[in-house]
Amino acid sequence: MAKKIAVTNQKGGVGKTTTCINISAELARLGKKVLAIDLDHQANLTKVLSGGESKFNLTVADLFSNHKVKIEDAIHQAKSDGDYIDNLYYIPSHITLSRQIEQCLTRVHRERILQRHLKKLEGDYDIILLDCPPSLSLSVTNAMLIADLFLMPIDGGRFALDGLSDLLDAIEEVKETNDVNFAVFRNEYASQNKLMNDFLTEQLQVINGKVLKSKVRRSEAIGQASVTAQPLKYYSKSALANRDYKELAKEILERI
Ligand SMILES: Nc1ncnc2c1ncn2[C@@H]1O[C@H](COP(=O)(O)OP(=O)(O)OP(=O)(O)O)[C@@H](O)[C@H]1O
Ligand SMILES: [Mg+2]
Known part of the structure; x- marks a missing residue:
């Protein structure tokens, strides 16, 4: 699975989006079959991978508006400079x-819409990456419910860690576990x-085991x-x- x-x-x-794009491309290069799902209406991941x-x-x-849509029909192979990416x-x-998403808010099982669609792909992909928008919207709770790993980029600013504990609370609630x-x-x-x-190294001490050794440098x-x-x-x-x-x-591969 x-x-x-x-x-x-x-x-x-x-x-988030930049990470999703480049990690997807790297995992694909390593021979994993990768599906990246753009859950952000800004569609920035879409613009790059297409x-x-x-x-x-x-x-x-x-997929959110019509449960009869076949997920396979929404999947495309990524392209770069006109060539397909293996x-x-x-x-x-x-x-x-x-x-x-707003129209889904009264639907029963609305947190499971994505899960239901993805069940049909069982076994077709090695890794599925979900690019979430900067919110706790229904598309994000759908992603939370199915995720095996939550990858959280933080920037290098004074307020880099703001919102992380709130995000973790939300994940724990959706997943009904304290062991995220x-x-x-x-x-x-x-x-x-x-x-x-x-400053950030000290701030991150409390979640020591959850901080990856890898860092992505600032690069033009x-x-x-x-x-x-x-x-x-x-x-x-x-x-x-x-x-x-x-x-x-x-x-990342070591953690999934
Ligand atoms: N390591 C980096 N070095 C330089 N620029 C970066 C780096 N990572 C991201 N950026 C740039 O920062 C901007 C924001 O990145 P990105 O869109 O990936 O963030 P995001 O978290 O997905 O944003 P949003 O919350 O709006 O979805 C983009 O212009 C991107 O090119
Ligand atoms: Mg983004």
């Missing part, structure tokens, strides 16, 4: 997702910023890659941050 990883943090702009496409017959919004597939999102498999890692890491790094190439709608390693083979994603992918 596919292992499911929810990339999540209520804080906006910490690197190689810039924006018109789709079916999106994740349709082993990497995605389900696109669409701006209408938030409206569709989560992993935090530093994104946009700048080794020269000693003051901030010391990462931003440039998303502008050209490519995972980093397709945009620049030589960018140093590729090493960070390799290390991060390895560490």
Whole structure:
């Protein structure tokens, strides 16, 4: 059965989507068959993994609005610069997702919509990555219910850890357990910023075993890659941050 990883943090702009894209690409390179699901109406993951496409017959919004939709029909193979990427597939999102989600709010079993669809893919993928929006919306609770691991990027700012304990409370409630498999890692890491790094290292002491050794450095190439709608390693083979994603992918595999 596919292992499911929810990339999540209520804080906006910490690197959830960028992580999802580059980890998906790295896991696919390692020979895992990967499905990345875009659960954010901003559809940024979709823009990159589709190689810039924006018109789709079916999106994740349709999965939420119509239980008769076949999930297989919403799956596409990822592309970079016009070429298909081996082993990497995605389900696109669409701006209408938030409206569709609102219409689900009175449905019974509304937290299980995604779970029901994914049951039909049993065995087809090794890893499913869920790119969550910066909220605790219904698409996120759907992701929480099925996730085997919660991957939480944090940025390098003074308020990097704000909201994490609230997020963990929400996950514990949805999963009905206090033993949540989560992993935090530093994104946009700048080794020269000693003051901030010391501060965050100290703050993270309380969740010591849940902090990954891997860090993803702050890199201009990462931003440039998303502008050209490519995972980093397709945009620049030589960018140093590729090493960070390799290390991060390895560490993630050890935790699922
Ligand atoms: N390590 C990094 N170095 C440099 N820029 C980065 C890095 N990680 C992410 N970024 C940039 O930061 C911005 C926000 O990243 P991203 O969209 O992945 O965050 P997010 O958490 O998914 O945001 P949202 O909460 O809106 O979904 C993007 O412009 C991205 O290119
Ligand atoms: Mg995002």
